[in-house]
Amino acid sequence: MNTKTPTPPSPKLGAKLSSGINVDFQSAKPDELRKFSGIGNSGRPFNYFDKTVVIDFDNITFKSTTAILHEHVHPAGAAQITIDEQGLRVNGHLLSNEHGSAIAKDSDEGFPWEMSVYVQAGRMELVKAGSKLAVNGHQVVGPVEIWRDCVVREVSFTAVGVDANTSAKALSDLNQPKKDEAMTQEEQEAFNQLKADVEALKQANTDAEAKVKTLEAEKAEAEKAAQEASVDAQLSAAGFKRAEDGKGFTGVSQATYGALLSAKADDAKAMIADLKPSDAKPSIPHALLHDLHQPPQPTPQDGKLSGLAADAAARHNKGANYV
Known part of the structure; x- marks a missing residue:
């Protein structure tokens, strides 16, 4: 089933589409212009008059330096446009003229500025009710009108936006003292x-x-x-x-x-x-403690001893030992 109904080529449709965000402002430094950052469009569906519209970021074109206006009328600054996961990001600086200065002054006093992008669509496609289609990495459900081959003409600071899918806050260094400010005694x-x-x-x-x-x-x-x-x-x-x-x-x-x-x-x-102790004294061999030398004993022959043998035997019997 065909879920897209291409429209025939027609004169480009120009629309000023505000995003419901507060713009980030950076505190000014000596001899430098006031810087800011914001999201011109989130890339998600938004209500535009009596229909739901989504801008296709594929094939979208813009100048290397895009004009920044006040309410789509007065020149107020210049910026570079990039596309990231949050949408159409705008980074630039404000002019030192009355419009740029007024925007900066109102922001410092707490006014929640939002951004509005002026785009011209080369063609439009209609997604029928109930049909689904992926645009900018997000799934959209019809009925929705997709603007293709868009051109960004300018981005403006505006009081009211229509794209409620984005948000922003003031930069943290807005109220920090300048580096050249001397400390008070306290x-x-x-x-x-x-x-x-x-x-x-x-x-x-x-x-x-x-x-x-x-x-x-x-x-x-x-x-x-x-x-x-x-x-x-x-x-x-x-x-x-x-x-x-x-x-x-x-x-x-x-x-x-x-x-x-x-x-x-x-x-x-x-x-x-x-381990075993080795304190006991070693025993002395028995042979070292006794005289084992004995004189030769005569061998009796027929029970009788010779004269010398008999004399030796007699002296032995009397306890004499010769060594």
Whole structure:
């Protein structure tokens, strides 16, 4: 089903279409013109007299510098136009003439200026009731009239807009003092007090960090002392004796003692259980404590000993030992 009804070529339709926004103004600087920013059209459907209209941003054209008017009549500034996700964006500056100055003055006093774009449509297409079509990335539902191949002729500041899909606010630096303004005495005192408070907070933070480091060091020393006391108690209970110089234990090397101090509590306990004291004196071999040398015994022959053998046997029996 055809959802669009193209109209035959006709003279371009010109329309001044206001957008319901407040224009952003930037505070003036020395020797600079007053700057502003606004949205001329949101690219969404709006009510235009007795019908719903949407401007197609595809193939839309505008000059590199577009005229800015006051109520579509008086020259008030110049701007560049771009298209972004919010619509037809206008960034420019106001003239220093009476119209540009009046717009800036009214804005400073709180008047909510809106923007209006004057466009000429090359052709129009009608979307029938109930039909849907995507325009400018948004879905529109008929009946709606789409303006194609548009040309932007000028953008104006106006009091009332018709495009209610956009909004804006004054720039944040509107009421900030100029850089060359001197501080009052009260402002200078408040600034000095704030600066002093900041320095005090910095010093307090430095002191707190130093205290934390001290506490961490004390905690580490306490844990080390507790580990050493626990290892010493377990070694003593296992039968090891303290070394004469007070450093470590007899039978436990410095490397082993250091490993016990560095190990976890359960690991140190298991390691100590594997160690055995070596305090007992080594036993002396029996052979070193007894004289096992015995003189040769004569071999009796027929139950009788020779003269020398009998003499030796007699002397042995009397307890004499010769070596």
